[in-house]
Amino acid sequence: MGRHEGESKTVSGAEIIVVTGGLGFIGKHFVRRCLEDGRFVKNIDCISYAADRSVNAEFSKFKNYRFYESDICNLDFLPECDIFVNFAAESHVDNAITNAKRFCETNFLGVQRCLELVRLKHERERPLFIQISTDEVYGDIRDGSHTETDTLVPSNPYAATKAAADMLVQSWGRTYSVSWNIVRPTNNYGVHQYPEKLIPKSAWRMKRGMPAIMHGDGSYIRSWLHVDDTINGILTVIEKGSRNQIYNIGSTEERRNIDVLRRIAGVLGISENAAFVSVADRSGQDVRYSLDDSRLRGLGWSPRRKFDDEIIGIVEQLDNSRFI
Ligand SMILES: NC(=O)c1ccc[n+]([C@@H]2O[C@H](COP(=O)([O-])OP(=O)(O)OC[C@H]3O[C@@H](n4cnc5c(N)ncnc54)[C@H](O)[C@@H]3O)[C@@H](O)[C@H]2O)c1
Missing domain, CATH: 3.90.25.10 (UDP-galactose 4-epimerase, domain 1)
Structure with missing residues (x-):
């Protein structure tokens, strides 16, 4: 991906968000919300089998949208931005059990690549790094709920790559002073989800x-979280969250x-x-x-949608x- 003409951090003065995986299920709902809110969105997606190609045409009608077709593992340039949100992932557990290599590449090495590109920016120009993690990093729990400080005990290769990425993010924060948040949503549901879930x-x-x-x-047993409630949770963390903190996004459903x-x-x-x-x-x-999501609820978030x-x-x- 090359540098693009006219890249500016102050397009109409709007906050600029780079989203990866913005053609995927949660990513596209996030992109749509940000575009409607007037944010400038730069979407990086390699258009894997799970990508929704048609939504890109819909987004392209917005003046505040740019699309970059690229694999995050090979990203050689990070467009200017205030916030970087990494949704891009191999996300289907069954596929990870059959062949975990691609999961290790995208979910781990891809995150390392993105963190490096953020680190290599001048400190004043570094965006906030938001990593979209998952409840699966904790492993399962028969009673009670996982809090953000619990030990990570992932049960499958997908969850292991996501847990490893969370470690990378925290270490880039500590070693290189990259500002970050990790959000860990539970099972998402909503319209236009790829029919493998x-x-x-x-x-x-x-x-x-x-x-x-x-x-x-x-x-x-799974907890079901509507994708709109997830988007609200991520935006709440961006707007009100303490930096270098992890936030669970749970559900009572x-x-x-x-x-x-x-x-x-x-x-x-x-x-x-x-x-x-x-x-x-x-x-x-x-x-x-x-998930115990009292930390996020403390910022004023709560889920609104009812599963039934x-x-x-x-x-x-x-x-x-x-x-x-
Ligand atoms: N869906 C859920 O229930 C759920 C729950 C918790 C956390 N998460 C996390 O949320 C994020 C989004 O999940 P989703 O369900 O929307 O995923 P998805 O599989 O629907 O979409 C993933 C998107 O990422 C893109 N992508 C994949 N590999 C890429 C690469 N190497 N470079 C660039 N783009 C790439 C795909 O083309 C696709 O558009 C993931 O990080 C996932 O781990 C999902």
Whole structure:
């Protein structure tokens, strides 16, 4: 990626945000919000299989948007910005279990590359580095909730690469005085999610008369966080967070996987017998995730969206999915 003509940090005086992975599920919702809020967004994405190509055309209509097609592992130039938000990642655990190499490259070495580009800037021009991490770095928890100071015990290769990246970010802060925040959201859901993840994949199958695939007995518990609540959480950290701090973004909407599938089946009017089949457990499956997000709530954030309400529109909108 080369230097671009007319790069300026003060385009219309707006705050400039570099986003990586801004064509992915959470990234594109974040980019849209920032554009609508009048921020200047520079989006770096390698357009992997998980990228939503059509959203780039939508964003390109905004004057305050630039797109750079690049792999963060090979990034040779960091556009000028006030804030750098790294969403880019390989994000699907099943893929990591099959082949973790690409996860190590993007999720670890890609973050190292981005941190270096920030460090190499003159101190006055360094952006705040926001790393989008995950609740999976803590591993699972049967009772109670993980706080930001808990030990990281990742259970699968995806979670391990994300945990390793968090360590890199903190060390670049300590050694090179790069200013950072790490945010750790729990399971996200919302419209236009790539249909490899539980909700869109299951609804997609059920809508076509195929049973959804359920790992084991479906007793695994996840907390469900609407993507808009995640975006609000990240923006709250940017606007009000203490620098060089980690913030969990949690949810009180805990569901067993089997109950998520039952809810989707209910929305579609499909009987439970036809709705899903059980397959062998995913290797290293986490039993339950739960986050203590009181640190973020202390900044005034709280989740607004209700899972049982939102899931109706999400399942119904699936036929308009950009991926199908
Ligand atoms: N989806 C969730 O439930 C969830 C929960 C917690 C944390 N996270 C984290 O949030 C971030 C975004 O997740 P998502 O679900 O939106 O991911 P996603 O898989 O939907 O999108 C990832 C995006 O990153 C891009 N990308 C991948 N590798 C890249 C590379 N090497 N260089 C440049 N771009 C690259 C892809 O093209 C894609 O547009 C990730 O860091 C993930 O670990 C996700």
